[in-house]
Amino acid sequence: MMAGIMSYFGRRDTRQSARDAIVGLRQQLQMIEKKEEHLQRKIDQELKIARANAVSNKPLATSALKRKRANETQLEQLRGQQVQLEMQVNTLESANLNAETMAAMKNAAEVLGQIHSKMTVAKVDETMAQITEQQEVAKEITELISNPSGVDTLADEELAAELSALEDEALTDRFTGADRVPLHLPEGATRQPAAAVTEDDEEAALRQLQAEMAM
Numbered sequence: 001m002m003a004g005i006m007s008y009f010g011r012r013d014t015r016q017s018a019r020d021a022i023v024g025l026r027q028q029l030q031m032i033e034k035k036e037e038h039l040q041r042k043i044d045q046e047l048k049i050a051r052a053n054a055v056s057n058k059p060l061a062t063s064a065l066k067r068k069r070a071n072e073t074q075l076e077q078l079r080g081q082q083v084q085l086e087m088q089v090n091t092l093e094s095a096n097l098n099a100e101t102m103a104a105m106k107n108a109a110e111v112l113g114q115i116h117s118k119m120t121v122a123k124v125d126e127t128m129a130q131i132t133e134q135q136e137v138a139k140e141i142t143e144l145i146s147n148p149s150g151v152d153t154l155a156d157e158e159l160a161a162e163l164s165a166l167e168d169e170a171l172t173d174r175f176t177g178a179d180r181v182p183l184h185l186p187e188g189a190t191r192q193p194a195a196a197v198t199e200d201d202e203e204a205a206l207r208q209l210q211a212e213m214a215m
Contacts (some may be wrong), residue, residue, distance in 0.1 A: 015096070018096040018099070021092055022089060022093060022096070025085050032085070039071050039072075039074055039075045043075065050065045
């Protein structure tokens, strides 16, 4: 069967020939169907005549039955031809479908051959290795862009400098404020101005000197 399909496939314009053959078979089937309808009407008519004359005119009824039987024989022959034509249509349609399927498969095989002629297993492995390598490079580049080197070190240095400045400022404020620390006074005592304290000391020293001279 495969050899028959391939020989059919190799003919010139086989698809159109198959279509023409199928169309011709279907036209013949339509003509047979019309002939069958005509014969069936004649059979029904002869049967009607035979029934109407079965008692009153037996010779006429007998002739009608003979014509009816002849038409039935012809009708059976037409039905046999109809079956054969339908089988041919089905076979031809199936063969045409097989041929078109083979043509499509052959065309696909040729296209696959053209594609694979430029694609080997070694080339695919090489391409996949290149893709993997480039993906790794892209990943490294992304990491470098997202976290550039030196940023953390620079930030640490800036923080250390700022902290040192704050420490110097705190120490300066501490030493500067020591001169302004208030003296601890007994409870109930009041602070006197510095000039007044100096003056009282001088008067006490003068009184002590006068007492010593009087002695």
